[in-house]
Amino acid sequence: MRGFLWNYLEKLIGRIERNLDRIKVSVPQRKLKGFRVMVYQFPFEPIYTVEKTLEFVDQRIREISKYNPHVVMFPRYTGNIFMGLVPLSGKKLLSEKGKKIVENYGVIFRSGYISILRKIAMSTESVVVGGTLLLSDEKEEYYVISSDGDIVATGGVKSIYKIFKVNGVLCSFMFPKELKDYKKARLFIEDGGRIIFTSEVFEKPVSEWKLKSGIWARSQSLGIFGVNSSIYGNFLGSNLTGITFVSSPAALTKKLDGFVVKLTDPGSKGIAVADLDFKALESYIENLPKTYKRWTLGVR
Amino acid sequence: MKFYIGPQIGLEEFEAVDISISWAEPPLFLSDITVVGNDRIAVVYSKSEEIVRVEDFAIVEYQIPFLVAVGNEATYPEIFHHGKAKGAKLAITFERTSGIAGLMMFKYRAWAHAQESGLIIFGLADVLEKIHYGVYAPLEMTDDGSGIITEGTSTTILEVRI
Numbered sequence: 497m498r499g500f501l502w503n504y505l506e507k508l509i510g511r512i513e514r515n516l517d518r519i520k521v522s523v524p525q526r527k528l529k530g531f532r533v534m535v536y537q538f539p540f541e542p543i544y545t546v547e548k549t550l551e552f553v554d555q556r557i558r559e560i561s562k563y564n565p566h567v568v569m570f571p572r573y574t575g576n577i578f579m580g581l582v583p584l585s586g587k588k589l590l591s592e593k594g595k596k597i598v599e600n601y602g603v604i605f606r607s608g609y610i611s612i613l614r615k616i617a618m619s620t621e622s623v624v625v626g627g628t629l630l631l632s633d634e635k636e637e638y639y640v641i642s643s644d645g646d647i648v649a650t651g652g653v654k655s656i657y658k659i660f661k662v663n664g665v666l667c668s669f670m671f672p673k674e675l676k677d678y679k680k681a682r683l684f685i686e687d688g689g690r691i692i693f694t695s696e697v698f699e700k701p702v703s704e705w706k707l708k709s710g711i712w713a714r715s716q717s718l719g720i721f722g723v724n725s726s727i728y729g730n731f732l733g734s735n736l737t738g739i740t741f742v743s744s745p746a747a748l749t750k751k752l753d754g755f756v757v758k759l760t761d762p763g764s765k766g767i768a769v770a771d772l773d774f775k776a777l778e779s780y781i782e783n784l785p786k787t788y789k790r791w792t793l794g795v796r
Numbered sequence: 797m798k799f800y801i802g803p804q805i806g807l808e809e810f811e812a813v814d815i816s817i818s819w820a821e822p823p824l825f826l827s828d829i830t831v832v833g834n835d836r837i838a839v840v841y842s843k844s845e846e847i848v849r850v851e852d853f854a855i856v857e858y859q860i861p862f863l864v865a866v867g868n869e870a871t872y873p874e875i876f877h878h879g880k881a882k883g884a885k886l887a888i889t890f891e892r893t894s895g896i897a898g899l900m901m902f903k904y905r906a907w908a909h910a911q912e913s914g915l916i917i918f919g920l921a922d923v924l925e926k927i928h929y930g931v932y933a934p935l936e937m938t939d940d941g942s943g944i945i946t947e948g949t950s951t952t953i954l955e956v957r958i
Contacts, residue, residue, distance in 0.1 A: 678873055678912045703941045713908035716901070717873045746904050747897040754904055784871070 502604075509608035511546050512578075516615040519554050528771075531663055533691075534565035534622075535768040537740035537759050539729035543578055552577075553612055560620040563769050566663050567623045568616075571727035571740075572695035575609040575629025602631035610639055610647065617641040623648070623662045625669055625693045627725065638669050638695075657684060665774065667691040672710050681714050690777060691721045697728075700735045707739050708754075715743040716754055719781050721772055728763055737762050742770040745780055797859065797958060800827060801918060801929045802951025810953055814859070817888055819920055819927045829858055835867040835892035835922065855882045860958055863887040863915070871905055876913035885958050886916040892923075899923045907932045907943055916945075916956060 536556075543549050560568050609629050617624040626639040640649040640660050649658035653671045657680055660667055666689045674680050675694055684692065696710045711722030726738030741758035749756055759766040798813040800806070807816055807826040816827035820834040823841055830841040833850065840848040840856050848854050853865035853875050863879030863886070865872075870889035879887055887909075893902050899921065906919040910932035919930040929952060931945040938945060946952050 676912075678877070682873070703935070705935055705942045709911045709935060709943075713904075713911050716904040717908035717912060746900045752897055752900045754900075 505604050508546065509604050509611075512549050512608055513611045515546060515550055516553060516611060519550060519557065519615065519619070528564065531665060531772045531774060532563065532565040532567075533723055533742060533770050533772060534560060534563050534568045535723055535725045535740050535742065535770075536568070536570050537726050537728070537738075537762075537764075537766045537768070538571065539765065540573060540577065540727050540731045540736065541729065542576075549578055549612070553615055556616055557619045559767065560616065560622055563767070564620075565622050565769065567625060567667070567693075567723075568620070569625040569693055569695075569723055569725045570627035571725040571738075572628045572697050573630055573727055573731060574627030575605065576731070578605075578609060578612065602629075602635070605629065605631070606637070610641070613639055613641045614645045617643050618645045623660070625723075625725075627695060627727075628671075636671070638671075640669060659684070659687060659689060662691075665690050667693065669693045672696045675710050675714055678714065678718070681718055681720070685718055685720055689720070690774065691723060691772070693723045693725075695725050695727075697726055697736045697738045700737045702737060712741070712743040712754055715745055719745050719777070719784055721756070721777065726762065740766060740768050742768060742772070744772075744777065748773070748776050748780060797956055799918065799931075799954045799956060800952070801920070801931070801954070804830075804832070806951045813953065815862075817918055817920065819890070819922065829856075831864060831888050833864070833866055833888075833890040833920075835870075835890055838864050838866045838888070838890055840864060853879070855879060855884055860885045864889075866890045867892070870919070873909055873912060876909045876915055876917070880913045880915055884915060886918065886956075887913075888918045888920075890920050893921055894924060899928060902928065903930050903947060906930055910934060910943060916958070 543552055613624050613626040621643040624641045628636050628638045630636045637652050639647055642648045648660040651658055653673055657668050657670055668684050668689055670692050672694055694711045711724050715722045722743040724741055726740045728737050739762050742756040743754050744756050746752050746754040757768045757770040759768050800813040800816040804818045804821055804824045807824055813827045815829045817831045820832055823830045823832050825844040832839055838850040839846055848856050850864045850866055853869045856862050861883045863884040865875050869875050870891045876887055902921040906917050910917045914934050916933045921928045928949055930947040932943055933945055935941050935943045
């Protein structure tokens with residue numbers, strides 16, 4: 497049974513999807529040589545109207561066009577910013593029955609969010625790693641959209657990691673939980689992967705060391721580029737924080753701190769842009785211990 | 797358990813320790829367990845008796861089992877997970893590196909391995925003929941939540957509740 501709310505939401509998303517075509521932005525499309533990644537950090541500020549949604553998309557397209565990256569990444573829960581989804585989801589707000597109803601609505605929200613990402617990707621000719629959309633307590637999905645508008649990778653927390661290619665470089669999105677298990681990251685690297693995108697958020701207060709224990713640590717121990725995009729502010733009763741950065745093995749960074757770029761203030765809007773040097777990374781990996789491939793998952 | 801990290805000669809000035817760890821030099825056998833090594837080989841003694849000679853890595857059975865890894869093996873993440881799976885609670889590593897970048901990589905990597913594997917890692921690195929020590933643990937095991945128990949070039953004595 498769909499009911500009034502379903503119809504209302506369907507119309508709302510339909511309006512957004514139709515109006516996205518109204519956004520026309522003239523942008524320079526020629527990509528630079530090399531590999532440029534652009535990472536967003538913004539607060540969790542829900543958007544409830546079609547107009548504001550379109551404004552958000554328009555602004556992002558203009559910003560991305562300015563930097564012309566190969567990949568752009570949005571933070572975790574970005575999908576939940578749109579369409580007034582927030583009051584409908586979350587453990588503190590719904591009964592068991594309510595959660596099931598909301599999960600059903602996920603079909604419409606997903607479609608709307610993907611349309612937004614697709615518009616941004618196609619307008620800027622950049623691959624968009626679209627943060628995530630929380631559909632229920634247990635269900636959170638990410639979407640990676642190619643510059644042609646195709647979904648090149650998507651999945652949830654427990655799904656097998658997907659590999660997508662950007663400008664010849666193998667990339668993957670992994671949830672922070674997956675990154676705690678180094679084996680997944682390790683397998684990905686052995687598959688030829690060189691960048692892991694993730695979106696770590698923490699509840700305040702959190703120490704600098706805790707912030708570094710995820711993808712930053714994997715960059716050091718495994719030799720890989722890591723991209724983390726963080727959202728901050730209140731989300732379903734949690735005060736979120738995190739840092740937005742691109743990490744690499746410390747030896748490849750100017751300050752030897754393992755950060756190619758890092759936004760200094762975890763509590764303000766920002767954009768991090770980094771040009772990644774894969775020649776240096778390959779050279780680093782080649783010089784890793786010769787035993788690097790000798791072991792298989794902890795078995796001697 | 798009490799640990800000593802530094803030159804063997806310094807042991808004479810300290811109270812009794814359970815495990816002493818030194819960069820390659822003649823052991824004085826002033827601790828229950830003595831571990832001396834470099835980036836190629838490490839030798840573990842119980843009192844004055846050699847019990848293990850390590851050319852890559854090994855698990856040493858003691859009051860609590862511990863992992864010893866040298867050279868390339870000490871930089872390799874799976875060694876630590878392997879050690880953990882075999883019941884080790886801590887790891888002792890010896891490696892050689894060069895320059896400030898190498899030193900930073902030694903520190904960050906050991907810290908990351910400690911977070912990933914849950915082991916306490918006693919790392920020794922020869923950086924341009926100077927021996928650097930670093931002791932790292934999972935964040936929650938350190939008072940300040942940094943995961944760093946100590947790092948530097950000074951002789952250190954530590955008591956760790958494991």
